[in-house]
Amino acid sequence: MTRLSFSDTVKGEERDGILVVTIANPPVNATSASVRAGLMAALAHSSDRPHLAGLVLTSTGTTFIGGADIREFGLPPVEPILPVVVEAIEAHDKPVVAALNGAALGGGLEVALACHARLALPSAVVALPEVKLGLLPGAGGTQRLPRLIGAVEAMEMIASGRTVKAGDAQSHGILDDIVEQDLATQAIALARTLAEQELRRTGDLAPPALDTSAFDEAAAKILAKARGQKAPAEAVRLVRLACEIPLPDGLAAERQAFLSLRDGSESKALRHVFFAEREAGKVAALAGIAPRPIETIGIAGLGLMGSGIAVAALGVGLTVIGLDQTPEAAAKGRERIVGVIEKSVASGRLSRAAADAQVSRLSVTATDADLTAADLVIEAVFDDLAVKIDLFRRLDAVLRPDAILATNTSYLDPDAIAAATAIPERVLGLHFFSPAHIMRLLEVVRCARTAPDVLATGLALAKRLKKLAVVTGVTEGFIGNRIFSAYRREAEFLIEDGALPHEIDAALEAFGFPMGLFAVYDMAGLEIAWARRKRQAATRDPAERYVPIADRLCELGRFGQKAGRGWYAYPDGKRQVDPEVTTLIESCRTEKGITPQSFSSDEILARLLSAMALEGRALLTEGIAARESDIDLVMINGYGFPAHKGGPMFWSPGA
Ligand code: 3H9
Numbered sequence: 187m188t189r190l191s192f193s194d195t196v197k198g199e200e201r202d203g204i205l206v207v208t209i210a211n212p213p214v215n216a217t218s219a220s221v222r223a224g225l226m227a228a229l230a231h232s233s234d235r236p237h238l239a240g241l242v243l244t245s246t247g248t249t250f251i252g253g254a255d256i257r258e259f260g261l262p263p264v265e266p267i268l269p270v271v272v273e274a275i276e277a278h279d280k281p282v283v284a285a286l287n288g289a290a291l292g293g294g295l296e297v298a299l300a301c302h303a304r305l306a307l308p309s310a311v312v313a314l315p316e317v318k319l320g321l322l323p324g325a326g327g328t329q330r331l332p333r334l335i336g337a338v339e340a341m342e343m344i345a346s347g348r349t350v351k352a353g354d355a356q357s358h359g360i361l362d363d364i365v366e367q368d369l370a371t372q373a374i375a376l377a378r379t380l381a382e383q384e385l386r387r388t389g390d391l392a393p394p395a396l397d398t399s400a401f402d403e404a405a406a407k408i409l410a411k412a413r414g415q416k417a418p419a420e421a422v423r424l425v426r427l428a429c430e431i432p433l434p435d436g437l438a439a440e441r442q443a444f445l446s447l448r449d450g451s452e453s454k455a456l457r458h459v460f461f462a463e464r465e466a467g468k469v470a471a472l473a474g475i476a477p478r479p480i481e482t483i484g485i486a487g488l489g490l491m492g493s494g495i496a497v498a499a500l501g502v503g504l505t506v507i508g509l510d511q512t513p514e515a516a517a518k519g520r521e522r523i524v525g526v527i528e529k530s531v532a533s534g535r536l537s538r539a540a541a542d543a544q545v546s547r548l549s550v551t552a553t554d555a556d557l558t559a560a561d562l563v564i565e566a567v568f569d570d571l572a573v574k575i576d577l578f579r580r581l582d583a584v585l586r587p588d589a590i591l592a593t594n595t596s597y598l599d600p601d602a603i604a605a606a607t608a609i610p611e612r613v614l615g616l617h618f619f620s621p622a623h624i625m626r627l628l629e630v631v632r633c634a635r636t637a638p639d640v641l642a643t644g645l646a647l648a649k650r651l652k653k654l655a656v657v658t659g660v661t662e663g664f665i666g667n668r669i670f671s672a673y674r675r676e677a678e679f680l681i682e683d684g685a686l687p688h689e690i691d692a693a694l695e696a697f698g699f700p701m702g703l704f705a706v707y708d709m710a711g712l713e714i715a716w717a718r719r720k721r722q723a724a725t726r727d728p729a730e731r732y733v734p735i736a737d738r739l740c741e742l743g744r745f746g747q748k749a750g751r752g753w754y755a756y757p758d759g760k761r762q763v764d765p766e767v768t769t770l771i772e773s774c775r776t777e778k779g780i781t782p783q784s785f786s787s788d789e790i791l792a793r794l795l796s797a798m799a800l801e802g803r804a805l806l807t808e809g810i811a812a813r814e815s816d817i818d819l820v821m822i823n824g825y826g827f828p829a830h831k832g833g834p835m836f837w838s839p840g841a
Pocket of ligand 1: 256315324
């Protein structure tokens with residue numbers, strides 16, 4: 187067997203008259219410059235050697251090709267570019283068989299589509315996820331996939347970026363076959379067979395027929411979820427073009443759209459988010475520190491938050507012991523948890539067997555001592571310092587000394603809670619967002635005395651729970667709620683200064699927030715924040731600017747949507763601007779002698795986003811947040827900041 191090297195990252199060997207080309211470009215075999223050059227060299231090697239009947243293209247590791255190298259997007263292009271490589275593969279005069287040893291994503295699937303046949307292991311998945319990076323497939327995906335599987339299916343896959351498992355990919359016609367083992371050997375055999383036949387080139391297939399009404403209906407559904415982003419709309423346009431114009435023209439249009447999206451602000455923002463997510467879990471100080479093993483977690487407090495955490499934990503194979511104050515409350519908590527799991531069964535997201543397995547790992551109790559088996563306990567009780575301190579003292583007394591204690595407090599000082607225990611080093615904050623089994627964000631709070639391996643365990647648990655963990659220091663409200671407070675305060679100043687709630691909400695929604703701030707207030711209810719403001723009234727600095735409008739609304743019983751009125755009115759449940767609120771706002775301005783100004787949408791946004799970024803900067807200076815990108819992730823994943831705008835720090839550099 188002759189071993190060949192086509193580049194640093196592409197190797198080859200001749201087996202049974204077939205050139206087996208293997209990409210080895212860890213971590214995900216992206217099509218970096220050396221991979222592209224290596225693939226071209228492999229094709230040239232094949233062309234020059236009549237004794238070779240064809241090629242097999244595969245990779246090392248568990249990813250076939252993770253796509254184009256995203257790190258190269260901001261750099262000057264290096265030849266050969268991927269579309270050229272892809273075309274050379276398709277045009278090759280000997281069969282090229284793709285042997286998918288794992289995920290073929292983005293440019294990786296485009297390479298596979300250009301091959302003359304595709305085999306895969308059952309573990310492989312395929313996707314064109316470029317829209318998630320604000321892009322569209324730029325190496326022929328929008329033109330070849332519709333030719334292979336039809337316009338509607340291709341458009342849905344490309345405009346949503348969804349991942350398709352090997353079995354489904356085969357039934358759609360993306361894969362020719364799935365092989366359980368000996369992938370390379372079977373691919374070699376297939377290449378030898380194909381060498382005797384006319385090659386099937388995806389690009390030569392007839393353009394798909396366009397059923398306009400089915401296409402438009404499916405596109406409308408996807409675009410409704412895209413919140414005005416450009417890439418999904420471009421993906422729809424390009425797939426439609428595949429049905430209407432010849433391949434070379436379609437490829438040229440795709441290239442132009444790809445380049446324009448790549449250089450646009452949405453893709454830059456989404457690429458920032460992609461790398462921010464991969465950076466977030468990394469804490470330099472924890473290098474080499476092993477997390478403690480966690481298999482059984484205790485959850486104290488089985489209300490909405492506690493049961494959500496339990497569902498998340500059971501879903502990833504953990505054993506859960508739920509604690510509540512009375513056997514009745516514990517039983518009710520259990521019911522709530524089982525109810526959520528059953529809903530997943532009813533909607534087809536979870537099998538009966540998996541649900542039964544989850545429920546079998548759940549027990550509930552009203553006795554503290556039943557938590558002794560727990561490796562980690564998360565408290566999710568009422569956010570009151572005395573209640574939490576009492577609970578932590580009791581737990582401290584019954585838990586194993588190596589067990590970890592986590593508080594889910596949103597606003598209280600976790601250092602004060604830790605100080606109530608004998609071993610404060612084992613205490614940290616795990617601030618989940620509600621509903622905890624759905625929301626991806628988890629603020630992992632490093633308390634003053636949290637031991638490094640306890641923090642490392644918090645991060646490892648977050649990963650196991652499939653959460654996006656961001657480490658925060660201790661401050662009131664941690665990263666998210668502190669920025670949210672600054673944002674809220676600024677929105678109220680804006681109202682006093684002359685803007686109206688619906689103008690602010692319209693500006694936020696046009697920017698990409700799923701809902702405006704005042705609509706969110708009304709949905710959540712205004713009374714809890716009112717109670718907090720009343721508690722804080724005695725200690726509030728009288729020199730501080732204070733906007734009393736929300737208090738006035740509450741005094742009138744306008745507690746939000748449930749009450750039928752809040753910042754808006756809700757006749758028949760539908761949100762409407764309420765002239766009574768406008769009058770109230772105007773009279774508050776008059777009382778303070780404020781002459782209202784008018785604000786454009788851009789001015790409203792500039793004030794709100796700068797307030798967020800300024801608070802973010804303060805968090806960095808105080809050492810509460812480690813990086814700007816962590817702050818962006820918190821606001822995107824916990825507070826609805828649109829990902830395609832990159833987060834407040836990305837949006838307001840140098841604020
Ligand atoms: C594209 O293909 C455009 C083409 O259509 C047209 C071109 C002309 N590039 O996620 P992980 C790094 S656009 C560079 O933690 P996992 C990542 O930063 C692309 N680097 O692993 C991290 O680095 P570090 C379309 C990449 O096992 C490390 O790999 N493709 C790339 O949980 C591990 O990543 C996509 O959108 C990349 N393409 O998940 C797929 N991908 O260790 C994007 C990853 O320094 N990638 N890295 O922090 C993914 O979805 C996941 O990374 C994947 C692995 C599922 C592959």
